[in-house]
Amino acid sequence: MSETKSVVLSELIKKSNQINDVLDVVSEAEKKATYTRKSTTTINEGEVAYSEFPTYVKDTYGYQLLGWKWDGSLPDFGIKVFDVNSWPEIVQKFIPKYNPKQPHYFPDEFYDVVWGITRGYNVACRGKPGSGKTTGIKNFCALTGIPYARVNCSEGTTEDKFFGKNALQDGDTVPIYSPASLLAKHGGIMALEEWEMALQGVLVALLPAMEHPRYFDLSELLIGSEEQFIECNENFSMVMCSNTGGLGDMYGDYGGVNAQNKAVLDRFDIMKEFEYLPFNQEFTLLRHSYPDIDDKQLELIIRFGSALRNAFQKRDVSLPWSVRGLKTLCNGFLHYGDIKRTFKRLLSDKYSNENESIAVQTILDEILGT
Numbered sequence: 001m002s003e004t005k006s007v008v009l010s011e012l013i014k015k016s017n018q019i020n021d022v023l024d025v026v027s028e029a030e031k032k033a034t035y036t037r038k039s040t041t042t043i044n045e046g047e048v049a050y051s052e053f054p055t056y057v058k059d060t061y062g063y064q065l066l067g068w069k070w071d072g073s074l075p076d077f078g079i080k081v082f083d084v085n086s087w088p089e090i091v092q093k094f095i096p097k098y099n100p101k102q103p104h105y106f107p108d109e110f111y112d113v114v115w116g117i118t119r120g121y122n123v124a125c126r127g128k129p130g131s132g133k134t135t136g137i138k139n140f141c142a143l144t145g146i147p148y149a150r151v152n153c154s155e156g157t158t159e160d161k162f163f164g165k166n167a168l169q170d171g172d173t174v175p176i177y178s179p180a181s182l183l184a185k186h187g188g189i190m191a192l193e194e195w196e197m198a199l200q201g202v203l204v205a206l207l208p209a210m211e212h213p214r215y216f217d218l219s220e221l222l223i224g225s226e227e228q229f230i231e232c233n234e235n236f237s238m239v240m241c242s243n244t245g246g247l248g249d250m251y252g253d254y255g256g257v258n259a260q261n262k263a264v265l266d267r268f269d270i271m272k273e274f275e276y277l278p279f280n281q282e283f284t285l286l287r288h289s290y291p292d293i294d295d296k297q298l299e300l301i302i303r304f305g306s307a308l309r310n311a312f313q314k315r316d317v318s319l320p321w322s323v324r325g326l327k328t329l330c331n332g333f334l335h336y337g338d339i340k341r342t343f344k345r346l347l348s349d350k351y352s353n354e355n356e357s358i359a360v361q362t363i364l365d366e367i368l369g370t
Contacts, residue, residue, distance in 0.1 A: 151192050
């Protein structure tokens with residue numbers, strides 16, 4: 001959200017006769033609990049000084065930050081916006097850059113996700129590929145100045161890659177901390193993609209970080225290190241993002257996915273299902289990214305994506321079409337210069353199965369009027 005838009009929204013909220021209702025929702029006790037800042041950490045001589053908990057530069061409200069119109073149907077809630085430079089230097093590099101020229105859409109499901117992660121709950125997001133699960137978390141961190149790391153939990157992600165390991169450096173054994181361990185120590189939001197594909201050892205090691213008091217046990221990975229147990233920072237949150245939410249995959253759409261133990265699933269306080277963006281939001285999103293494509297052609301591309309998703313739901317095709325796919329078609333159109341040629345060149349081999357090819361061609365005939 002641009003600074004100008006933020007100021008306008010702020011003024012509108014102040015002038016609204018509903019502002020008293022908004023302020024009553026966030027009690028003084030919650031404000032103190034949410035915005036208390038701890039003192040500067042004692043450090044060794046020569047080290048860079050930093051606050052144990054970073055400075056928030058302002059407090060805002062969920063609806064204002066996420067760009068929603070507050071209609072009173074759900075209570076608003078406070079969110080911290082941080083001073084980027086007040087984070088420890090070692091995690092500042094993980095803070096995403098905010099681009100005001102690119103719109104950020106947060107679907108309704110994000111209300112509960114953001115409320116949960118800003119209050120220390122364990123949150124799981126499940127949904128179709130490209131439905132905005134991890135992108136939404138990253139965009140939220142960009143807006144609030146919070147370090148963000150995305151970790152893919154596929155079977156190749158071992159415990160030492162996930163948490164850290166010992167390594168030789170100038171003849172000495174030194175601990176090498178992973179992004180996950182750094183954020184756990186200093187604060188930030190970690191998005192764990194495809195977490196239900198993680199090795200059993202990784203899942204077991206994550207369990208202590210999902211219960212209070214939260215900590216990372218690195219004793220078997222950083223042998224001899226002074227810091228084998230990392231107490232999770234109060235500004236640290238984990239968000240599990242996946243296609244099935246640990247419930248398993250009955251159709252075989254997502255290879256290697258396993259149904260998770262109920263004891264693991266019970267540790268999630270919030271689990272939200274994500275759908276693809278509605279037409280008007282996808283149109284505005286792509287309009288900002290591709291101003292040289294006229295409205296008619298852009299509408300055809302989005303209609304095709306929507307129809308293909310419906311075909312996926314009916315099992316007529318084996319692959320859905322996410323926003324990433326829509327952007328591919330937009331880039332193809334700018335290159336080929338013709339919408340029919342774009343579809344033909346980019347789709348002919350993606351759906352090579354005979355039945356899928358027929359289903360896709362039927363969709364194209366209906367959309368293009370051929």
